[in-house]
Amino acid sequence: MEKQILKTLDILRSHKDSEPAWAEIVALCRAAKKRMPWDSLPTPDIERDARAASQWLSAELQQQPNARCIALALDTLNMEDAAYNVQFVGTGAGEPDDGQVGLLFEEDATYGGQYLIPGLVELHQVYSQENWEEAFTLCDYVLFLGYAGIILTAALRQLPAGRNFLAALGFFDGDLFALGRKTPDGFTLICR
Secondary structure, eight states: OHHHHHHHHHHHHHOSSHHHHHHHHHHHHHHHSTTSOGGGSOOOOHHHHHHHHHHHHHHHHHHOTTOSEEEEEEOSSOTTTTOOSEEEEEESOSOTTOSOHHHHTSSSOEEEEEEOOHHHHHHHHHHTSGGGGGGHHHIIIIIHHHHHHHHHHHHHHHSOSOOOEEEEEEOTTSOEEEEEEEETTEEEEOOO
């Protein structure tokens, strides 16, 4: 699955438009698990999800005005009970250029709000069915990471110009990737 993870990051980095990026992520998963009923996956509402996520991120950033690095930690396990799939975490530690993002959140992390990306719930309701068992791990990592990356990148691009910060994306119990850098000039993807 490491190959699919690296390819997902490459897709996020190389696409400015969300819909072609999403189509390519689904194609990546389809190529890895050809026998799955890929046509039964819903087409999530990217615009809806990005707009709502941008409003959430804006509020979270106001709550943590000194955060120079933020992590958008994905959680595939709490969508039903706790009703969230993203946790905001900020830190004033490190430099926004620091590539070792995981280390920045070990000591000086301030946990913010939690958020539910509806499209992830809609996708999870399909790929968590019994007939998807063979592809569940792939979907719960690559599809989840890819769609969240698309939505949160679009949301970060929609934020007004302001302070500089590094945004990380991933799973706190596993991989955390540098997603991109927000500057007064906009949001630049890194995806490493």
